[in-house]
Amino acid sequence: MASDSQRPKTPSTPRAAQPTAAAATPRKQLMENEVLEHATRLFAERGFSGTSLQDIATSMGLKRPALYYYFKSKDELLDRLIVEGVNGPAHELAAIAKRSDLGPAERLHAITRQNVKWVLTHTDLFLLLVKSESELSPASAKKFNAGRRDAADMVAAVIEEGVAAGELRPVNTRVAALSVFGISNWTAWWFQPGGDSIDSVADQVADMALASLQQSDLAERQAMSPRRAIAALRQDLDRLEQTLGQDRSS
Amino acid sequence: MASDSQRPKTPSTPRAAQPTAAAATPRKQLMENEVLEHATRLFAERGFSGTSLQDIATSMGLKRPALYYYFKSKDELLDRLIVEGVNGPAHELAAIAKRSDLGPAERLHAITRQNVKWVLTHTDLFLLLVKSESELSPASAKKFNAGRRDAADMVAAVIEEGVAAGELRPVNTRVAALSVFGISNWTAWWFQPGGDSIDSVADQVADMALASLQQSDLAERQAMSPRRAIAALRQDLDRLEQTLGQDRSS
DNA sequence: CCTACCGATCGGTAGG
DNA sequence: CCTACCGATCGGTAGG
Numbered sequence A, B: 001m002a003s004d005s006q007r008p009k010t011p012s013t014p015r016a017a018q019p020t021a022a023a024a025t026p027r028k029q030l031m032e033n034e035v036l037e038h039a040t041r042l043f044a045e046r047g048f049s050g051t052s053l054q055d056i057a058t059s060m061g062l063k064r065p066a067l068y069y070y071f072k073s074k075d076e077l078l079d080r081l082i083v084e085g086v087n088g089p090a091h092e093l094a095a096i097a098k099r100s101d102l103g104p105a106e107r108l109h110a111i112t113r114q115n116v117k118w119v120l121t122h123t124d125l126f127l128l129l130v131k132s133e134s135e136l137s138p139a140s141a142k143k144f145n146a147g148r149r150d151a152a153d154m155v156a157a158v159i160e161e162g163v164a165a166g167e168l169r170p171v172n173t174r175v176a177a178l179s180v181f182g183i184s185n186w187t188a189w190w191f192q193p194g195g196d197s198i199d200s201v202a203d204q205v206a207d208m209a210l211a212s213l214q215q216s217d218l219a220e221r222q223a224m225s226p227r228r229a230i231a232a233l234r235q236d237l238d239r240l241e242q243t244l245g246q247d248r249s250s
Numbered sequence C, D: 001c002c003t004a005c006c007g008a009t010c011g012g013t014a015g016g
Helices: A026-046 A054-062 A064-069 A074-100 A102-121 A123-131 A137-164 A173-186 A200-213 A217-222 A226-245 B024-047 B053-060 B066-069 B076-099 B104-121 B123-132 B138-164 B173-185 B197-211 B215-224 B225-247
Strands: none
Touching: A026 A054, A026 A074, A026 A123, A026 B123, A054 A064, A074 A102, A074 A123, A074 A137, A102 A123, A102 A137, A102 A173, A102 A200, A102 B197, A123 B053, A137 A173, A137 B138, A200 B173, A200 B197, B024 B053, B024 B076, B053 B066, B076 B104, B076 B123, B076 B138, B104 B123, B104 B138, B104 B173, B104 B197, B138 B173, B197 B215
16 A cells, blocks of 8 residues: 555554544545535525536635545535535524423524524525525425424414413414514625624514514503503502602602 | 518607607517516526526527527626616605605504515515625626615614604614514515415514514603603503403402 | 527546 | 546627
């Protein structure tokens, strides 16, 4: 076997610092990730069809055929990215939806917040997904659509629960859920790294999403039991007392 | 001058049924629009780079070079569509923003409603704009960005006014305005012609957009004058009376 | 609005 | 990971 001067020799004892099988081919894995990152950025900017493998190779200082050492085809490259984009946010959102320590309104807020944060920390991948949806392989398109549907169903279920609990307004849950995704996802098009932080934007957008569906005090009072109406009156009196307390002459 | 057998002769009296100069070349104009429509649909589906002139020609039953009888280049075709997409909704939105018969909250609702209706009646053109932004000529990109900025500024100004009037919550007006566009624009990705009507969806989304920024009764009461606090108390009493009236035994 | 043609570039492969 | 090459397709033009 000819020695490869480019590749540093690994220690002769195979068990040294290799906890997983994935670490067996570190060099190739590293380059693979490098290709994926460059491809994500370029596909997001110019679209899948608008980006040639030549573009990707040039951006990495490689010749185009070198990419075939890591990927079978341009389509496989895209499919790899799609899987990443579909599976990435799903688990975190599902985990929030299941939390029993939060009411439905609180979960809706947390989900929106998390969704915005994911979009803004994976903007290239997100824009790539949205722009290249029509160019996916049939298998990837199926996964992509299933992931989108599951996410919408999950949010719709939380909203449904919130409506039943009287925390949210009675609405078309499908329209409401998709609108929550709309307000979240659109951040990808306008967020500027120089201005508000990702956390700040996520908070503001989550506040708006929750407020857009929250039961107003007025509507709540209109459907109120006598006992709760009296409690509300007491609150109003407290508030009035406070207001007058600030200006005793009135 | 050689006569053109393809073009039907116009009546010798030039004032007959020709109100505008645009009607002078009806045949070519008609075909031009036909090309634009097919191009819009295909560009929206597969993107600008993902659609060849061959695709467009085939979809119209023409050979590819025939398209050059109507357009100088593929880029000119795109630019023509961009202008349509940028100028289309701008006037209507600006008109609503200026209406003095409506309060700022009402104007925000009307603007959102109109925006959703435009997106859902021009979905192909809208998706084309969003997907092909990076492939625009420098001149078109400039117009496109200016149009987007103007629209956001206009909505931000209405929101600012609503905050000053106490109708809307104090928020970052830029984030709020862009979020209103987010909830509106995203309808392009999920609206299904079979379900709720465009008007119904536009109403629901506008309700959510307004609610997302509307001053809650609670916050309003907290900043209330004694006179208004007493009025609110009276309303609460009315409501309590009504509730008890439905069940005199309690 | 067509046929015939152009150079450039595309994704992908052979062979090392 | 490179050089050299493949057929296919791209946008655009000549000439009618």
